[in-house]
Amino acid sequence: xxxxxxxxxxxxxxxxxxxxxxxxxxxxxxxxxxxxxxxxxxxxxxxxxxxxxxxxxxxxxxxxxxxxxxxxxxxxxxxxxxxxxxxxxxxxxxxxxxxxxxxxxxxxxxxxxxxxxxxxxxxxxxxxxxxxxxxxxxxxxxxxxxxxxxxxxxxxxxxxxxxxxxxxxxxxxxxxxxxxxxxxxxxxxxxxxxxxxxxxxxxxxxxxxxxxxxxxxxxxxxxxxxxxxxxxxxxxxxxxxxxxxxxxxxxxxxxxxxxxx
Numbered sequence: 001x002x003x004x005x006x007x008x009x010x011x012x013x014x015x016x017x018x019x020x021x022x023x024x025x026x027x028x029x030x031x032x033x034x035x036x037x038x039x040x041x042x043x044x045x046x047x048x049x050x051x052x053x054x055x056x057x058x059x060x061x062x063x064x065x066x067x068x069x070x071x072x073x074x075x076x077x078x079x080x081x082x083x084x085x086x087x088x089x090x091x092x093x094x095x096x097x098x099x100x101x102x103x104x105x106x107x108x109x110x111x112x113x114x115x116x117x118x119x120x121x122x123x124x125x126x127x128x129x130x131x132x133x134x135x136x137x138x139x140x141x142x143x144x145x146x147x148x149x150x151x152x153x154x155x156x157x158x159x160x161x162x163x164x165x166x167x168x169x170x171x172x173x174x175x176x177x178x179x180x181x182x183x184x185x186x187x188x189x190x191x192x193x194x195x196x197x198x199x200x201x202x203x204x205x206x207x208x209x210x211x212x213x214x215x216x217x218x219x220x221x222x223x224x225x226x227x228x229x230x231x232x233x234x235x236x237x238x239x240x241x242x243x244x245x246x247x248x249x250x251x252x253x254x255x256x257x258x259x260x261x
Contacts, residue, residue: 007205009048010087013179014099015041015172017162040073040106041161042173043080044180054180056173070164077106084115089200091187093138094124119200123183126190138182147185151178194244217242
């Protein structure tokens, strides 16, 4: 990417426990009493376009805290806070309504402040806005688009981690990592095929105003593609040969004689 300040884009996915409570019935019921609030088992992440493998931060990485309490997720949450604070853009599937809010809840629980501002790309919202797929689940999108699949799992995996079973933890970290690999593939697919039309402008961060605002490719990759018209102005439209996205000029041209409607 051109420029001196390439944006830091965080691809990430969480795995948290369910709410544990009491009920009077097996189905179609309300929880009478919450016995255990959800907490973070682990999260997986990778910096987009980095050479690093997907990293997983799990409770079991912090042996003393985990030995003291299997529900103490402070160090996992603090590691996530550090990444959020560093990121310019974060990418998740259903991140806006679930992952980010779940992690924010744990930030608040542990008395952490709000991280530095960042922008979000939610691949679930991209899918819902642009398509009528049979299913917008990450696993189904990966299969349909030929990008791969999630690792198999059942609730027993979460139950095993909550019980401290080493084998379950091994499978959980692998499951979490594969989710992130698949997420990045779906994000890349949507981005390079021009479907993320509200992608954060990376040029604001890099300072390269003439380059592609979606991927940061040098301006020589931008091809003119007609005009974008409003009732009073027009803007030059561009198509990026590097990522396939559409964009338009920053400044608008006024018509020779404009009537407001």
